[in-house]
Amino acid sequence: MTEIARLLTANEGYAAARANVHDSHPGRHLAVLTCMDARIDVFAALGLHLGEAHVIRNAGGRVTEDVLRSLALSSHVLGVDTVVVMQHTKCGLAGVTDQELRDLTGAELGFFPIDRHAEALREDIGLLASTPYLTPLKVVAGFVFDVESGEIDDVVRWERAAAK
Template structure:
């Protein structure tokens, strides 16, 4: 049995007590952008329930062009007005450089990826970078309520980056 099959078994259990459908637009009008890290349970850490906020996640929680695309759809079509950015301590993105990662892939496959890995030396600096990218985007209409945080994987607590 693969892990995927185990997840499907858990899903069958979840569906037994599931009550839907809820409306498509997020009820709390928030979009969260967070790192993909396994230790960051966004619903748990923010006390969320189904139907409340959009959750966008990638390696690092960086504001990439794909995150801008997702936020544009979130704000323009589905009514979100606040953005919450979450990086975290002990992030994998602190353990390598973009050049090293792209070179390792080139050494392995013969092909250098056309994208940067988006590694960063500390999470606070990259939260500021992410806020700056949101603020600079011409495609997002709502940028007054954009706040960034670092999640501590030891304590489960969010610390705001000012």
């Protein structure tokens, strides 16, 4: 069986048994940005259920233009006011340089490599906090997920100052 056929076969059982969520607004007003790493089960790791959160994933869980595009819609259209940015240990983007990744892939892109997690999280959360159209966001947290223990290190927190 091909990989695609396996997926379609699995879906036959899923469709019949699935829990249906009708509201597209995340019930917990939450968006989680994390790495595409196959070892991270976002919903299980954070105790989330279907319908409760937006999950945005890319290499490294970094704040890119496309993440800003998604969060503009999350926050203005779908009621999200809290964002978790979750990097992880043993990430393929940690300890490498843009040039190494360009040489490896042949792609002349900015790969957003991570030197130190705390620094990269502060940078990304600073960007979310200062993006003018993301004013509906009230809280942004920066976590590092340990892919070996499954534990989370709560590294950075930003909260929007209340208007006076």
